[in-house]
Amino acid sequence: MSRYNVRENEAKWQSAWADRNSFAVSADPARPKYFVLEMFPYPSGRIHMGHVRNYTIGDVIARYKRAKGFNVLHPMGWDAFGLPAENAALERKVHPGKWTYENIATMRGQLQSMGLAIDWNREIATCRPEYYRHEQKMFLDFLKAGLAYRKESWVNWDPVDNTVLANEQVVDGRGWRTGALVEKRKLSQWFLKITHFADDLLSALATLDRWPEKVRIMQENWIGKSTGLRFRFQLTAPEGISTEPEVEVFTTRPDTLFGASFVGISPNHPIALALAEKNPAVAEFIADCNRVGTSEEAIETAEKKGFDTGITAEHPFVPGWTLPVYIANFVLMEYGTGAIFGCPAHDQRDLDFARKYGLKVTPVVVPEGEDPATFDVGTEAYTGPGLLRNSQFLDGMDVEAAKQAAGERIEAMGRGQRTTIFRLRDWGVSRQRYWGCPIPVIHCPSCGLVHVPEDQLPVTLPDDVTFDQPGNPLDRHPTWKHVACPTCGTAAVRETDTFDTFIESSWYFLRFASPRVEGQAFNREEAAYWLPVDQYIGGIEHAVLHLLYARFWTRALSHVGYTDLKEPFEGLFTQGMVTHATYQDAEGKWLLPSDVDVVDGKSVQREGGGPVTVGPIIKMSKSKKNVVDPAHIIDTYGADAARLFMLSDSPPDRDLEWTEAGIDGAWRFINRLWRLVTEPSVTLPPAGTSIPAELSPLATDARRMVHKTVAAIGEDLERFRFNKAVARIRELSNALEKLDGKAGADAGDAAVLREGLEVLVRLIGPMMPHLAEELWSVLGHDTLLVDSVWPVADEALATEDTATVAVQVNGKLRATLHLPKDIAKEEAEALALAEPNVQRALEGKPVRKVIVVPNRVINVVV
C-alpha cells in the first residue's frame, strides 16, 4: 500500500503550471470572461487560516470556470498601506516600507505554496508610487468636479501621544497605548462627497441580485434614507443669556408634535458652543459628552444626559406652549440638523431622557384596542401604528395621515419643509499618519489651496522618517513638507495628512485589468472587457465600508469620465471565520494549540504536562493565541489537504472550526483517492475505451452515480455549496471503491471504473489541484489537467427509473415503496393501501382522503 508523496508532487505541479504560465491571461473579446477576485490581503507578515479559506474558495471558482471554458482573470495584490506597519516601526524600529515589502515577499511564497491558479504577472502593491500616483490624480479630478472638499471634523485625540486614534485604539474611553482619557477634537480634514450618490447607492442595491441579502440590508441601513420634516422653533432666552432666535430641528415623526416635551440640541451644536463660551458649567458638560467617543455605539449606550439651558422653544402649533431646550448627549451633530424635539411617549431615547429629568410624557398615538383615556407607556415607548389623540387638528388620523397633515401645516406656516435625509455621511479620508498615500495638495499662504500639478505627480513619501516622537512624521519632517507654491513660487507647505487606506481598495479591481499600464490608472478597453468582477469573495466584516466605498469610487470615476462601469462587483460571497478552541495555563496565560496535547482525553501542556483550561471556540486571533499556522499545515499535510479541509463540512458562509482531527481526515481521504486511482485491483482499459452496452447491475449503478455526481457537483459549485460537493466526491469514491472491489471478471466493470476514475479526477481538480494533476498523469494523460475541460453529465444515464415513495398515514411514515417513475396516481394509491403495515395503521378506519405527490409521498388521511 503506497502513500501519496505530497511534497514532491505539489512542488512538481506548481512548477509545471509556472513554467507553462498556465494562469496568465489577456483580454480576448472573442471569449467569455470571468473575473474572480478575493479581497486582497493586508501584508501583516504571514498568511493566516482566514486567507487560506478565502483563497481556496476563490481558487475553486477560478479553476472551475476555467474548465468550463471561461477566460478567467484571477489576480493577486497587496493592500499595503496601513496602521500595522507604523506600529511595527514603533515597536521594532523597522521602517514601515521595509517591513511591508518583507512581509509581501514572505506571504507571496506562502500563497504560492497553496497552488493557487493566479496570474502572478498582474501582482500589485498599493504602497508603490506606480499604484498610488493614479489615486492622487483621481483625487484631483474629484476635487475639480466638486466631489472632494475640506471641513472641520471630530477625531479621537490622545493628549499624551498627541495623536489621532482609530476607534479600535480607544478602549473604554482611553488611549490603548497611553491609557490617557481620549478627547474629541476638531481638525480640518478632507472629505469625499459620497452623499452625492446616496440615492443611487441605495436604489442600485436592488440590481445586485447576486449579493447576499444581509449585506444589502446592512448597506441600506447604513445609507439610512428617511423622509421627514425640517422646521424651526422660536427661542426665548432668559435674562442675561443671548442666543439665536430660532433652532432648526429634523424629525421623522411630525405626527407626534403634540406629544413634544423638550427640544434637544447636540453638545456640538452652535447654540451649545455659544453658551459654553459664557458659562463654564455648559463647557464642562460639553467636554464631558465629548469624552464618550465618536462611535455611534458609544453614544447610544451611554447614559442619557442633558443640560437644561434655560432657553425655551415655542411650540409651532400652540402659541404660548413652551418647551425647555436641553443640550442632550444622544443628539448627533452629524445627523439631520443636530437638533430634535423630544416626544417621550413614542421614542425610547426621549423616554429615558424624560424619565430622568422629570419631563411630561403625553401619549399622542394610541394603538387600536387601547382606551385613549387610560393608555400609558410606562418604561417602553410605543412606536407602533395607531390613531392620534390629544393632538388638536390631528386627532383621529392614523400615523401616516398625521405626518402628512402636520408637515403641510408647517409648510403653510412657512416654518419648514418636508425633506429626505440620509444617515450616510461624507467620507472623511484624511489620516494623520505616515504610511499612506500622500494627499496631493499644497497650502500656500498667498494662493490658499493649490493642487499639485499633474506633471509633478506622484507625490511620494520620504524614506528618512523616524517614529521616536509622537505625531505624524510627515508633519515634522525637516524638508519634505516645505515646497515652493506651484502657482506663485512663494514658500508653501504640503498637506501632511495621507489618505484613508480604504481608498486603495476602492479601485484596485480596475488596476488588475491592466496592472502595468503607465500614464493612466487602467486601460479603458481592457477594463471594459474584464469588469465588473463576476465573483468577489471576502469576509462579512467588509459588508458596509469597503464595499460601499468601492461602489462610490466607481461612480465617482464614472462621473469624472474614467469608465462607464456602474457597479464594481456583480456577485459577492461572504465567507465565515475560521475558529479554534482557546487554551490557558494555570496562570491564565494563553497557549498556542501546538503547545497543547491531549492525553487520556485530557488537555495538558506538551512541555511539562501542566494543566490546561480549554476555553470557547472563537475566531483565530493572535491575542488569544488560538492560531494554527497554515504554512506549518501545508508543510505537514500539503496544500491539497488544507484546501480540502477548508471546503469540507462547514458551508462556506458559516464559521469553520479548525481541528486536528479534521485535517487528519482530509489527509486520509487524499490517500484514499490516491490508492483508488493508482492501485485498482483490475487492469484498466485504455482511456477512451467505449462502455459495453450490457453492464452488471453494480456497474450500472456506479455509472448512474458517476453521471449524477457530475450534474450535482456542477450545481453545488455554482451555488457555493462546497461542503456538499465534497460529500458527493466521497460518495462517488465509495461507489467506485465498491465497484473496484468486485470488478475483475467483467470487461464492462473495468470500463465503467475507468470512466468513473477519469471523471472523479476531473471533479477534484478545482479542490485538490496537485493530487488531481498527478492522478490525471497516472491515468495515462500527457496533457495537463488544468487544460482539460469539465466533464459533462449524460442526463439519460443520470436519471433513475424508479422512485422511492414514502407512505404515510396521517402524516406518519408507515412504509416505503419503490415505484416506477411517474406511475399513475391511482395505481400508486392502490399499492400503498395494499401495504400490510399501512393496513395495520388504518385499523379498519375509513379512508377520508389520499394525497399523492408523484415520486415523493402518499399520505393516507383517516
Next chain:
RNA sequence: GCCCGCUUGGCGGAAUUGGUAGACGCAAGGGACUUAAAAUCCCUCGCCCUCACGGGCGUGCCGGUUCGAUCCCGGCAGCGGGCACCA
C-alpha cells in the same frame, strides 16, 4: 442602544426550500489483519420501549397555519457579528 445573522445526534453538517429528518464526515464502541503498534478493512451508532416484527418521542422553547412544518406565521430564549480612523 440600534441593525443583522445563527440555533438539527456526542461533534461538523445534509434534507431537491412544504413531502421518508440525520446524506457525507468526525468522534466513540466492537471485530479483522499484525509478534506488537501505526496504517488499512468490516460492523454498530438520535433518544426511549421491544429478543425481534414493530412502536413512541425528536430539528433551541411556546403557540398557530397545513393532509403533512427543520422549512411558512406570531411570541420567547440563547449565542454571534457590525455600528463610520483596524483592514
